[in-house]
Amino acid sequence: MNIGEIARRAGVSRSTVSYALSGKRPVSDDTRQKIQRVIDELGYRPNASARALANGRTSTIGLVFPPAGNHYTGMQLDFIGSVVEAAAAYDYDVLLSPSGVDSDRSFQRLLGERRVDGAILMEIRLEDDRVDHLAALGFPSVAIGRTAHPEGGWWVGLDHTALVEACVHHLADLGHRRVAFVNRPEGLLRAGYESAHRGLDGFTKAAAERGLAVRTYCCGDDAASGQACLERILHDEPATTGLVTLNEAALGGLYRGLAEAGRHVPRDFSVTGVVAGRWAETVTPQLTAADVPAEEMGRRAVDLLVERLDHPGASPRHHLLAPPISLRASTGPAHGTS
Amino acid sequence: MNIGEIARRAGVSRSTVSYALSGKRPVSDDTRQKIQRVIDELGYRPNASARALANGRTSTIGLVFPPAGNHYTGMQLDFIGSVVEAAAAYDYDVLLSPSGVDSDRSFQRLLGERRVDGAILMEIRLEDDRVDHLAALGFPSVAIGRTAHPEGGWWVGLDHTALVEACVHHLADLGHRRVAFVNRPEGLLRAGYESAHRGLDGFTKAAAERGLAVRTYCCGDDAASGQACLERILHDEPATTGLVTLNEAALGGLYRGLAEAGRHVPRDFSVTGVVAGRWAETVTPQLTAADVPAEEMGRRAVDLLVERLDHPGASPRHHLLAPPISLRASTGPAHGTS
DNA sequence: TGGCAGTATCGAACCGGTTCGAAAAAGGAG
DNA sequence: CTCCTTTTTCGAACCGGTTCGATACTGCCA
The missing domain is CATH 3.40.50.2300 (Response regulator)
Incomplete structure (x- = not known):
C-alpha cells in the first residue's frame, strides 16, 4: 500500500508513479493508465506525512483559538464552520489549536513542529503577542480581527x-x-x-x-x-x-x-x-x-491565507467589513422621560 | 534547525539526540545536558511530519462532521470545544473534517492518507456507512451517537x-x-x-x-x-x-x-x-x-479513543448517558380543556 | 595486565514520498 | 543505417526523524 508497491505491480519505477500522479513530468498514456488501474484496484492514497516531509507542505492550516478559556460563543462556531468549508475547497485541512491555558505550548506545536502551512488567528487583542510573533517570524497567517497597529498585516476585520x-x-x-x-x-x-x-x-x-x-x-x-x-x-x-x-x-x-x-x-x-x-x-x-458576517469573514480569511501561501512575496491585504444595521423589532422611539 | 544540526553543534550523533529526547535508551548526564543546552538555545522542535513518517503515529485525531450541510448548531460547538480541550490534555491535535458535500473525499483524506491516528464521528445515523466502514477497516474510532446496532462498537451516546x-x-x-x-x-x-x-x-x-x-x-x-x-x-x-x-x-x-x-x-x-x-x-x-451534556460527551469520546489507541486489543466500550430533566420554568399544570 | 560485563555512543537502514540528472527508447532527418 | 533530437523511464539522493545492531569506552575482578 505504498508507492513502491504500486510501482512494482505496474512494472515501473517509483518515480514514474510519482510523476504520473503529480503530472510534474510527462508520462506516456499507456503507462499512466497501467498505473492508474493498479491504484484504483488497490485503493492507494499517498501517505500525507511522507508527502509533507518531502515537499515541505502539510496542506493543513491551523485555526488558533483565544486564551479566552473554556467558553465558546456562537460566533466562533460560525467562524470555524466557514473556515473549514472554505479550506476544504482549496484542499486544505484545518487543525484546531486550543491555545487554552498555556497558549505557547500549542503555538509551538503548530509552528515549531511544522504541523501547518499557515494559520488563522481568532479573537485578536489590540496588543497581540501572537500576531507580533508570527509577523516577526514571517510565518503566513491571517488574523480575524485587527490589532492596534494593523498596517502591513494580513487580516479580516469588523469595524x-x-x-x-x-x-x-x-x-x-x-x-x-x-x-x-x-x-x-x-x-x-x-x-x-x-x-x-x-x-x-x-x-x-x-x-x-x-x-x-x-x-x-x-x-x-x-x-x-x-x-x-x-x-x-x-x-x-x-x-x-x-x-x-x-x-x-x-x-x-x-x-x-x-x-x-x-x-x-x-x-x-x-x-x-x-x-x-x-x-x-x-x-x-x-x-x-x-x-456579524461571521461566515463571510471566515471565508475571506481563508482566501487571504491561501493567496499568501501561493504567492509568498505578495504584499499584505486586508478586508474591513462594516455591514449595515438590520432593522428588526427591538428598537423604537423613546418617550416619557425624554 | 533539524536534528542533524543539533547533533553537530552538540558534538554527538543524530541517534544520540533522538535518544536523549525520547528517553528510549539511556544517555549520560553530561551529554544530555549538552544537547539540551543546544536545543534550548536554538529553540529546536522536532518536525512533526518526519516523526509521523518514522513512527507511524501522527498524534492527531480527526473530528468528522456530519453530511448535514452548512448548518451547525450550538451543541456541535460544545462538542468541538470539549474534544479539542480533552485531546490537548493527551497531547493530540484535532483535525476537522467537514465531510460536507461528498463525505467520501475528506474521509479518504483523513484515513487513506493517514492524516490521523483515530477519529471521532459526530451526528451519527442509525444506519451509518461511516461507522460500518471504519469498523470493517478496524480503524480506531469513537462515535458520538449510537447506530441501530451499537453492539461491539465504541461510542458515547445519549439516550x-x-x-x-x-x-x-x-x-x-x-x-x-x-x-x-x-x-x-x-x-x-x-x-x-x-x-x-x-x-x-x-x-x-x-x-x-x-x-x-x-x-x-x-x-x-x-x-x-x-x-x-x-x-x-x-x-x-x-x-x-x-x-x-x-x-x-x-x-x-x-x-x-x-x-x-x-x-x-x-x-x-x-x-x-x-x-x-x-x-x-x-x-x-x-x-x-x-x-445535553455535550461537554462531557466530547471529553468521554476522547478518553475512549485514547484508550483504544493506547491498547489496540482492548475490547469495545461505550457510555450511554441519560441526564435528568432540569426543572426550570417553562412547564406547568394544564387546565381548561383538560 | 588481560578478560569481561556493562554502559555510552555511533553508523546505517528505514519510514514513504519527491525531484534531479542521466540513461534508455523512440522517432526523424540525412 | 547512422546520427541526433525528443520523449519516456529509471536510479539515487533527499526530506527529518526513529531504531537496531555494533562498536568504543569504562570500571572491576582475577
Whole structure:
C-alpha cells in the first residue's frame, strides 16, 4: 500500500508513479493508465506525512483559538464552520489549536513542529503577542480581527467602532437620551480584546457627539450574567431606555431582565448591538442589530491565507467589513422621560 | 534547525539526540545536558511530519462532521470545544473534517492518507456507512451517537428515547393531554439521524402509554422555522397545550410563535425537550429540559479513543448517558380543556 | 595486565514520498 | 543505417526523524 508497491505491480519505477500522479513530468498514456488501474484496484492514497516531509507542505492550516478559556460563543462556531468549508475547497485541512491555558505550548506545536502551512488567528487583542510573533517570524497567517497597529498585516476585520457608533446614532435618532453599553466580560476587556475596546470606543465617541448620558458595563458570556447585568443597569439608572450590546451570549439574559423589570421591548426599552444574525433572530422581539458576517469573514480569511501561501512575496491585504444595521423589532422611539 | 544540526553543534550523533529526547535508551548526564543546552538555545522542535513518517503515529485525531450541510448548531460547538480541550490534555491535535458535500473525499483524506491516528464521528445515523466502514477497516474510532446496532462498537451516546419519554411523562403528569413533538429537520430525519429517530420513538411510545393525543412535526434548524412550526401546530390542533422538542435552534422561534398566538408559557402552554443547557437558559421562561451534556460527551469520546489507541486489543466500550430533566420554568399544570 | 560485563555512543537502514540528472527508447532527418 | 533530437523511464539522493545492531569506552575482578 505504498508507492513502491504500486510501482512494482505496474512494472515501473517509483518515480514514474510519482510523476504520473503529480503530472510534474510527462508520462506516456499507456503507462499512466497501467498505473492508474493498479491504484484504483488497490485503493492507494499517498501517505500525507511522507508527502509533507518531502515537499515541505502539510496542506493543513491551523485555526488558533483565544486564551479566552473554556467558553465558546456562537460566533466562533460560525467562524470555524466557514473556515473549514472554505479550506476544504482549496484542499486544505484545518487543525484546531486550543491555545487554552498555556497558549505557547500549542503555538509551538503548530509552528515549531511544522504541523501547518499557515494559520488563522481568532479573537485578536489590540496588543497581540501572537500576531507580533508570527509577523516577526514571517510565518503566513491571517488574523480575524485587527490589532492596534494593523498596517502591513494580513487580516479580516469588523469595524466595531463604526458599527457601535451606528447603533448609538440609531438610538439617539429615536430620541433616547440615557443609554447603556453591555460589553464582553471584564477579563476579555482587560486582556485587550479588540471587539471590546473598539466597540467601547465607538460607543463613547458617538454618545459624546450626541450628548447622551451613558454607562458602560462588562457582562459575562451567559444568560445569567446578562440578566444580572440588566438589573444593575436599571438599578444604577432607572431612567435608562436603551442599550447597545456586543455580547450575544448574554442577550437572552438581558431580555429576561427587561421582562422581569416590567419593561416592554421596544415600547419601554430599545435593545440593539452587534451580534451574529442567527442570535438576533432567536430573541423576541427580534434584535435590530449589525449582523456579524461571521461566515463571510471566515471565508475571506481563508482566501487571504491561501493567496499568501501561493504567492509568498505578495504584499499584505486586508478586508474591513462594516455591514449595515438590520432593522428588526427591538428598537423604537423613546418617550416619557425624554 | 533539524536534528542533524543539533547533533553537530552538540558534538554527538543524530541517534544520540533522538535518544536523549525520547528517553528510549539511556544517555549520560553530561551529554544530555549538552544537547539540551543546544536545543534550548536554538529553540529546536522536532518536525512533526518526519516523526509521523518514522513512527507511524501522527498524534492527531480527526473530528468528522456530519453530511448535514452548512448548518451547525450550538451543541456541535460544545462538542468541538470539549474534544479539542480533552485531546490537548493527551497531547493530540484535532483535525476537522467537514465531510460536507461528498463525505467520501475528506474521509479518504483523513484515513487513506493517514492524516490521523483515530477519529471521532459526530451526528451519527442509525444506519451509518461511516461507522460500518471504519469498523470493517478496524480503524480506531469513537462515535458520538449510537447506530441501530451499537453492539461491539465504541461510542458515547445519549439516550434520546428515555429522555424524550421522560419529557412526555413530565407533561402527562402535569395533566397535558394534547401534545406536539418538534423534531429536527425533515431531511435529517429521512437521512436517519439517530437523535431524530430515537427521540420520535420515545415520544410515540410514551404518548401511547399515557393515552395522549399527539402530533409530530419536523422543523428547520432556525428561529423562523420554529415560529412557522408553532403556527402549524396551533392551526392543526388549537387545543394543544404542550410540546417536546429536540430542536434547540428553533427554540427561540417556538417561543415567539407562542407569544404571538397569545399563549403564555407556562400558564397556557408548556414547553420542554432535550437541548444544550446553555440554550435552555437563554429563553424566557427558562426551559425545563434534559440538558445535553455535550461537554462531557466530547471529553468521554476522547478518553475512549485514547484508550483504544493506547491498547489496540482492548475490547469495545461505550457510555450511554441519560441526564435528568432540569426543572426550570417553562412547564406547568394544564387546565381548561383538560 | 588481560578478560569481561556493562554502559555510552555511533553508523546505517528505514519510514514513504519527491525531484534531479542521466540513461534508455523512440522517432526523424540525412 | 547512422546520427541526433525528443520523449519516456529509471536510479539515487533527499526530506527529518526513529531504531537496531555494533562498536568504543569504562570500571572491576582475577
